[in-house]
Amino acid sequence: MAPIAIRAQGLTKCFGHGDVKTYAVRDVSFEAHFREILYIVGPSGSGKTTLLSIISGILRPDTGRVLVEDTDVWSLKENALAEFRLHKIGFVFQDYHLFPNLTTVENVAIPLVLKRQAWHDATREALKYLEVVGLGARANLNPNRLSGGEQQRVAIARALASGPDLMIFDEPTASLDGDTGRKIVEFVKREVLSEHRCIVVVTHDDRIYEFADRILHMEDGRLLDGKGKADA
Amino acid sequence: MIGILRIAYKLLVNDKGKFAALLMGLTFSVFLMIQMTSMFAGLMKKASATVTNTGAKMWVLDPAVTNVQSAIPLPDYLLDAVRSIEGVKYAVPLYSGGALVRLKDGTYQPVTVLGLDDTSLYGRPQLLEGKIEDIYAENGFVVVKDEEYSKLENPRMGTEFELNDNRGVIVGTAKVPASGLFGIPTLYTTFNRAVQYIPSMRYTISFILVEPQSMADVGRIQQAVARLGYDALTERGLIDRITDWYIYHTGLGTNLLLMTAIAFLVGLSISGQTFYTFVLENIDKFGALKAIGAKGRELVAMIFFQATLTGIIGYGLGVGLCALLIALARLRLPDYASIITYGNLIFAFAMVLVISAFSGYIAVRKVLRIDPYDIFRG
Numbered sequence: 001m002a003p004i005a006i007r008a009q010g011l012t013k014c015f016g017h018g019d020v021k022t023y024a025v026r027d028v029s030f031e032a033h034f035r036e037i038l039y040i041v042g043p044s045g046s047g048k049t050t051l052l053s054i055i056s057g058i059l060r061p062d063t064g065r066v067l068v069e070d071t072d073v074w075s076l077k078e079n080a081l082a083e084f085r086l087h088k089i090g091f092v093f094q095d096y097h098l099f100p101n102l103t104t105v106e107n108v109a110i111p112l113v114l115k116r117q118a119w120h121d122a123t124r125e126a127l128k129y130l131e132v133v134g135l136g137a138r139a140n141l142n143p144n145r146l147s148g149g150e151q152q153r154v155a156i157a158r159a160l161a162s163g164p165d166l167m168i169f170d171e172p173t174a175s176l177d178g179d180t181g182r183k184i185v186e187f188v189k190r191e192v193l194s195e196h197r198c199i200v201v202v203t204h205d206d207r208i209y210e211f212a213d214r215i216l217h218m219e220d221g222r223l224l225d226g227k228g229k230a231d232a
Numbered sequence: 233m234i235g236i237l238r239i240a241y242k243l244l245v246n247d248k249g250k251f252a253a254l255l256m257g258l259t260f261s262v263f264l265m266i267q268m269t270s271m272f273a274g275l276m277k278k279a280s281a282t283v284t285n286t287g288a289k290m291w292v293l294d295p296a297v298t299n300v301q302s303a304i305p306l307p308d309y310l311l312d313a314v315r316s317i318e319g320v321k322y323a324v325p326l327y328s329g330g331a332l333v334r335l336k337d338g339t340y341q342p343v344t345v346l347g348l349d350d351t352s353l354y355g356r357p358q359l360l361e362g363k364i365e366d367i368y369a370e371n372g373f374v375v376v377k378d379e380e381y382s383k384l385e386n387p388r389m390g391t392e393f394e395l396n397d398n399r400g401v402i403v404g405t406a407k408v409p410a411s412g413l414f415g416i417p418t419l420y421t422t423f424n425r426a427v428q429y430i431p432s433m434r435y436t437i438s439f440i441l442v443e444p445q446s447m448a449d450v451g452r453i454q455q456a457v458a459r460l461g462y463d464a465l466t467e468r469g470l471i472d473r474i475t476d477w478y479i480y481h482t483g484l485g486t487n488l489l490l491m492t493a494i495a496f497l498v499g500l501s502i503s504g505q506t507f508y509t510f511v512l513e514n515i516d517k518f519g520a521l522k523a524i525g526a527k528g529r530e531l532v533a534m535i536f537f538q539a540t541l542t543g544i545i546g547y548g549l550g551v552g553l554c555a556l557l558i559a560l561a562r563l564r565l566p567d568y569a570s571i572i573t574y575g576n577l578i579f580a581f582a583m584v585l586v587i588s589a590f591s592g593y594i595a596v597r598k599v600l601r602i603d604p605y606d607i608f609r610g
Contacts, residue, residue, distance in 0.1 A: 049609060058523055059605045079527055086525025093607060097520035101246035102239070113235035114525055122235060162524070 005166060005198035006032040006055055011064035013050055013221075024050040025061070026221040034165075037189060037199045037211060042218035048202040049170060051218065055200065056168045057085050068166055086114055090159030094171040096151045098143040104154050105130055105139035111162035129157040132191060149180040153187070160192065167192065169201040178207055185211045233533065236526075240534035243514065244541065250510045254542045255549065257506060258587065261499020262550020262580050263557075268492045269576040270554065272485070274569035278413035279478055280471040282328060282346065285408040286355035288441035290453065291470045292323070295463045298477035301414070303328050305435035310462065314440050317456040319449025324349035325437040327426040333384060333417075334394040341383050343395070344418045347426025354441055357420060361389055362404025367422060372403040376418040378411035379567035395419070398429045411567060499587050503546075507539060507591035511598055516607055523604035531599050536592040543588035547581060 013025040024047045032038045040048045053059035055066050057073045066073040068088055076084055085091075090111075098107045105126045112122035130136050133153040135146075143151050152172065159167055169188070173181030185201075185208045193199055201212070209215060217224040245251050277284070282300040283291070292314055294304035314323045327347030332340040348356055348367075356364055357376060366372055373395075375387055387393065391402045400419075412418060421429075427436045442464065444450055450466060457464035465473060479485025511518070518531060554572065561568040 050605075053605045056523075059603075082522075082525045082527045084525075085523065089525075091520075091523055093520060093523075095516070097516055097607060099239075099243060099514075099517050101243050106239070106242065110239065110521070111524055113239060114521075114530070116233075117235065119235045119238050158524075 002034040002036065002195070004031050005034045005036070005069065006030075006200070007067040008051075008055055009065050009067075011051065011054055011061045011066070013047075013054060013059065013061045023047075023221045025054065028064070028218075028221070028223055030216055030223060032198050032200060032214075034198050035193060035195055036213045037193060037201060039209065039212040039215040040200065040202045040218060041204055041206075041209070041215055043204060046218040047221040048204075048218050050221075052168055052170060052200065052202045056089050056091065056166070057081050086111060086162055088165050090162055090164035090167040092152070092155045092159050092167065092169045092172060094174050096143070096155040096175075098151060098154055098158075100142055100144045102142070103140050104135060104143055104146065107143060107154055108157045108161050110158060115162070126157070126161055129161045130154070132160065133157045133187070147180075148176050149184060152176060152180075152184050156184075156188065156192065165197060167197060167199045169199065169203075171203055171205075172201060173203065173205045173208055181205065182208060233530070236530050236534060237537045240537045241541065243517075243534075244510075244538045247510065250506060250513075251542070254503060254506045254510070255546050257502025258499055258543060258546025258584065259549040259553060261495050261502070261587065262547050262584060263553045264495030264498070265492050265580045265583055266551055266554040266572060266576055267557070267570070268488050268495060269579060270558065270572045271570045272488045273573045273576060274571045275413060275484070276471075276475045276478065277410050277571060278569050280474050281408070281410040281412045282344075283467055283470050283474070284410055285357060286326065286346075286441065288326075288355060288467065289444060289447075290442035290450065290464055290466055292440035292442060292457055292462055292464045293470075295461075297463075298481070299474045300328055300439075303438035305433050306437040306440060306462070307435050308437065310460065311437060311440055313460055314442060314453075314457065314464075317453055319445050319452050321443040321445045322352070322354075323440050323442045324352055324354045325423055326355060326439045326441050327423050327430075327436065328438040329426065329430045329432070330416075331396045331419075331430050333400075333419075335385055342416045343384070344412060344416055345395075345426050345430060346418065346420050347423035348420060349441075350422045350424050353422075354443075357406035357408050360405045360407055364404065366403035367420065369401070369403055371399045371401045372421065372425075373400045374404040374406050374420040375402050376408050376411070376420070377405045378408065378418070380411060380415055380417040381405075383415075384417050396429055396431070400429075413569070415567065496583050496587070499546075499583070500590055503539075503542070503587050504591045504594055507542070508594050508598070510538075511535065511595040515598065515602060518599045519602040519604050519607040522602060523607055528600055532596050535595045535599060536588075539588040539592035539595070540585075542591075543584045547584045550580070551577065 009029050011025050011028040014021055014023045016022050028051060042048050054061045060074055105123050108129050109122040109126035112125055127139055130139050133156055135150060135153055143154055189211050297304050311325055329345055331343055331345050333343050335341055360377055367374055387402045389402055393400050444453055454464045558570050
């Protein structure tokens with residue numbers, strides 16, 4: 001089995017106080033490995049996105065810890081945490097969050113620029129990632145001139161550009177039709193997954209379950225099997 | 233950091249509608265601020281025209297005098313007393329008063345008459361035509377060839393005219409650095425002729441012009457003149473007194489200050505509001521940047537860069553627009569009282585920086601509060 005990429009231990013996160021206190025994630029532990037596509041699935045409000053945010057260093061848990069490779073994510077200070085996200089995590093957001101006033105290649109270059117690469121080097125390298133997702137010819141278009149599927153691929157290229165060990169996909173097919181969604185996930189499995197990369201996907205779209213290596217079911221903030229065993 | 237600022241630049245300028253709105257607000261604000269302050273500077277320059285044109289280092293005057301047009305005549309003994317003060321190199325009288333020139337069609341044109349010390353002609357203007365010694369000729373006057381010159385029907389060398397029922401002859405034309413505030417022509421003659429032609433009170437000296445032996449003597453001269461019950465002001469001091477009088481006793485300063493403050497507030501509100509809206513519309517993008525790994529200080533740098541860049545471009549456009557308007561106005565009104573001084577430019581630039589800092593600050597507060605988790609939640 002491939003080495004462990006993520007080790008989540010006893011994660012709990014609740015919102016609100018007193019009578020309105022709600023547990024979004026309750027005592028969740030699991031592991032994910034390199035060269036693995038791990039799905040976290042469940043109904044709306046089950047805590048999937050909260051869990052995703054915790055393991056990617058965005059939302060601090062109330063208890064528990066997250067190890068990405070050997071880094072204890074939540075022991076990092078704010079700036080170090082930002083650096084960690086920049087270098088280790090690639091995000092593909094549900095709504096893509098591409099900048100409409102930048103060209104496609106400039107959008108992809110953002111993580112490289114944040115890594116202090118010179119502008120021309122960053123855009124040149126970004127173009128390579130765009131070619132990986134098959135959009136090299138569309139480098140100079142603005143994202144709003146692309147289809148939903150193409151925008152999703154730009155978002156993937158941007159996530160790839162930071163050279164992450166861990167890629168986070170939040171509802172990757174939510175804004176796409178069934179066929180395009182399947183093609184995107186198929187592409188991710190074929191082109192994005194690698195020996196040194198783990199992919200975590202949050203979804204409730206059962207049409208793409210077949211691409212998962214493992215699926216964790218969540219409900220009411222808990223993993224249904226308690227330990228996050230594979231059941232795909 | 234340059235790459236990040238480049239992203240900020242592209243985000244700003246590629247949103248053409250917002251960028252244009254931001255620039256329009258700032259340009260309008262800068263235009264109004266510079267226009268108001270340059271109009272004030274122009275008026276003050278004209279109000280102090282006699283002082284600057286004369287070029288005397290020190291002026292002795294009655295303490296109640298607030299501007300050159302309202303001179304209170306000084307007793308003759310004061311001139312001797314000033315001349316005897318230690319540190320005074322020389323002191324001469326100056327006459328400043330108004331008279332009426334009768335034009336060919338029988339109408340009258342008010343003029344300002346400056347009477348120069350007969351011995352030294354200290355404070356004389358630069359001649360364009362004629363010789364200065366001709367001012368001693370019978371009925372000799374030198375006319376200033378400024379924007380008001382035509383009101384005397386463009387007199388030439390040798391032109392005769394009637395001034396307060398006395399004959400006058402143009403013996404020279406001159407130019408001066410600034411023309412007066414009230415739009416009336418200026419004639420130079422000797423002190424004695426001015427006193428002779430223009431009805432006056434018992435005392436005839438309007439001002440005493442003083443040349444100190446050195447600038448170190450100025451303080452001592454001022455103290456000695458104060459003991460005599462009069463004021464001795466440097467050129468700058470007299471200009472400041474005139475300016476203060478217009479600012480605080482005529483309502484002019486208050487109105488201009490009010491307009492400038494309104495211009496500033498217009499710029500502040502338009503720019504602040506538009507910039508805040510711009511950031512709000514991109515808030516999810518800034519949140520995404522934060523999630524990807526942008527640090528707080530990088531987002532702050534992006535926003536302040538955008539605010540400052542907009543401010544500087546708006547400032548340049550505002551200054552340019554104001555300069556264009558003044559140039560166009562001068563084509564039609566050569567005496568248009570508006571000058572853009574370095575002080576105006578620095579003042580407006582400082583105000584623009586305040587506007588940019590304010591706009592940036594309210595935007596930064598919003599951006600720093602974004603929780604990237606909200607981006608995931610949608």
